[in-house]
Amino acid sequence: MQLRLDAADRLVELVEEQRGPVLAEEAARRLFALRQAPVALARSLLAEVVETDTRLAWNGDAVALAEPPGATLLLEDATYVVVDLETTGLRPGQSGICEIGAVRLCGFEVDAEFQTLVDPGLPIAAGVSALTGLRNDQLRGAPGPGDAVRSFLAFAGDAVLVAHNARFDLAFLDRETERLTGSRIGSPVLDTVRLARTLLAGRVSWFGLAQLAWFLDTTERPCHRALPDAKATSELLLALIGLAQERGARTVTDLAALAATRSRRLLDKRHLAYGAPSHPGVYLFLGRSGQVLYVGRARNLRSRLRSYFRSDRQRPAVEAALAAAERIEWRVTGSELEAALEELRLIRNLRPPGNARVSRPERHVWLRRRGDSVVASARPSPVGPLRS
Template structure:
């Protein structure tokens, strides 16, 4: 299953770069084969893409769904989410609360929140930080139920989180365990966006620091829904800054959040830079 998911991810990347592909071209990309008939390609693609909401296969061609288009930023829809957890390790700890906010046309329009039964004791430091109590978590829905409801709420909208790698690690770990699937794409990270767009203007890009910088109405408090709401407000401000720099579409916003590529030198190149060759005197 992992191989199939990776292959579908590669096909999506190819479609984003090149646009719709013929069935034969898509099958060659998906199945890593150089020779395949049109009939066999259509049959295999129909089965392989049936459960993937990112892809549309009409027999002759394969393309991305409309939701995978590159909308203008003012038209894009986001689902900003936040997790509270029993610890910092996605491998050893559990989700105990999930909150999410939908952003449409740069406005907060809907929300989802649920406690989660972690089925483990709630550490006292976490209880003090969040105000959560073990008694209320015991009666909360299971993580499988909460994730199913969250995925229904999110639909195909782009997920967003602050310090997204942390939340993504927990979310994907639980999705794989209870639903056997991964996220279709990594969440957009507001911390990464802030580092790029506020370089030299803020010393820290923690959620509380950014909420204070932008003067958002919801203050982060280590609870999932308020923190998701604060992150959503920060996102709207960051989109405004990106637009001032000329970004118009979602792909341009994602590019701003992407890690900057560092120039890599081989050992000989570094040696030449450290010890430039000296000219020998002419005889």
């Protein structure tokens, strides 16, 4: 199963890199390291990967990206299922679901509710029991995780899923859904924590469900039980949708964009690095007007540029430059040394804001020739200074 999920991720990346549909033969060759792959064989190898991943779709005999869920779904036309879980701990695999509660909203009105206890097959720790009031004897005879999640998925259908700190709840739901269906949940997902941080920034200090319920004076108050917490979250969602509409949000995709994390926003820019070669060189982040925002060098341009979209650990100046970048240019050089010299020349001539740092001489070196090799030295020479 994990191999198929990994293959789907690689296939999505391949289609995005090609900026359009990829013929099945080429996709199969790239994914499975085949020399040849006739169309029929390629389709059969790719069928399960494509047909079980909502990000992908067939376009004739080519693999393409599917339209994002919720791209054209108006907020007022959407059905939302707000879900909350109680669990025996924090980590899927080591902990289990012990209660599921959900509220379905249609036309911004409560349409139905769902609640079930779950026998996780694990004892509830004393701390969890004190927090939720659930006891081991209450869960004996309740549906197991598979049956409970299957019932929840039937209740949710293809609705937009909503949760407060959705990453936590979806991690548990996805684990059980993969066991049941072999794939992750494909519905659009909204996180009210992320939405609140965007739409209520500066108005509240904390974004826990209890604090937001108090701030918005919801009718239902959270109490660490699944259904009451789901009801409180549904009231929070409706308030946040109203604020989002004031900002011009019209579709579910617009709402999801407001809730996007910084890493998600950066990930959405990864297409800027497509086509970079696996050679030494320099690269430039360019803003909307063509201004050079940042200059860097790399031993492998392809790997270095891709790393920016896979890591949250960037210097603030680099992160700001990447967030504002509309285009990335690169220039291949003959060696790492040549790339370092070209980077230095570009920084001196262009003075990109992302490269602005306090100059500290002790952090710079100069290059000197020693026999047939080049060495770094703290003594000034015609080549340098370079950052150490």
